[in-house]
Amino acid sequence: EAQVTQNPRYLITVTGKKLTVTCSQNMNHEYMSWYRQDPGLGLRQIYYSMNVEVTDKGDVPEGYKVSRKEKRNFPLILESPSPNQTSLYFCASRKTQGRDEQFFGPGTRLTVL
Amino acid sequence: GNSVTQMEGPVTLSEEAFLTINCTYTATGYPSLFWYVQYPGEGLQLLLKATKADDKGSNKGFEATYRKETTSFHLEKGSVQVSDSAVYFCALIQGGSEKLVFGKGTKLTVNP
Numbered sequence: 625e626a627q628v629t630q631n632p633r634y635l636i637t638v639t640g641k642k643l644t645v646t647c648s649q650n651m652n653h654e655y656m657s658w659y660r661q662d663p664g665l666g667l668r669q670i671y672y673s674m675n676v677e678v679t680d681k682g683d684v685p686e687g688y689k690v691s692r693k694e695k696r697n698f699p700l701i702l703e704s705p706s707p708n709q710t711s712l713y714f715c716a717s718r719k720t721q722g723r724d725e726q727f728f729g730p731g732t733r734l735t736v737l
Numbered sequence: 738g739n740s741v742t743q744m745e746g747p748v749t750l751s752e753e754a755f756l757t758i759n760c761t762y763t764a765t766g767y768p769s770l771f772w773y774v775q776y777p778g779e780g781l782q783l784l785l786k787a788t789k790a791d792d793k794g795s796n797k798g799f800e801a802t803y804r805k806e807t808t809s810f811h812l813e814k815g816s817v818q819v820s821d822s823a824v825y826f827c828a829l830i831q832g833g834s835e836k837l838v839f840g841k842g843t844k845l846t847v848n849p
Binding site: 665666720 | 769778779780781782783786788826830835836837839840841842
């Protein structure tokens with residue numbers, strides 16, 4: 625089954641404790657992206673990657689890092705989480721061609737205390 | 738820059754009512770337009786899309802027509818069901834760009 629998986633689905637952590645949210649897709653997609661979803665703000669792009677070893681900032685990259693060492697994986701790293709990073713996070717992937725469907729993971733709900 | 742504006746929610750309807758969710762966009766050139774749906778507790782999934790002017794996207798009884806003259810892509814359904822309760826996002830992607838631009842979402846609740 626074609627899918628995007630994220631782990632963990634739920635995470636409660638404390639300020640400053642480094643964490644990684646994993647994202648993996650099995651569709652051989654070149655393009656992958658991370659979003660955060662907040663009430664009243666909709667979806668905002670954090671980082672995206674056009675292919676292996678090619679990443680770039682989205683609209684709200686501060687406080688986040690990403691890496692793309694393999695085509696299927698695109699982890700999101702919070703080196704020193706803060707309460708304002710409490711949010712619902714989605715990973716997504718698609719073929720490079722922009723008009724193609726973008727597939728989303730199920731989401732990771734992160735709470736930073 | 739490119740942007741998408743969709744009607745503020747929440748929208749509450751009774752089962753079998755007619756649904757319209759308005760979406761207008763600002764973009765240069767000829768973007769592709771999408772509606773994504775997010776069911777409770779899930780990620781977004783593509784509902785329908787249109788890639789050029791006057792195209793009509795349709796799926797699961799939902800329809801939207803790409804209107805270049807009014808820069809709109811309104812979502813409609815003739816008879817909603819309780820199972821249609823979800824958040825609906827209008828989005829666009831500009832040719833030559835890889836970035837999908839989303840509206841803020843409209844929450845729909847359908848009561849039996």
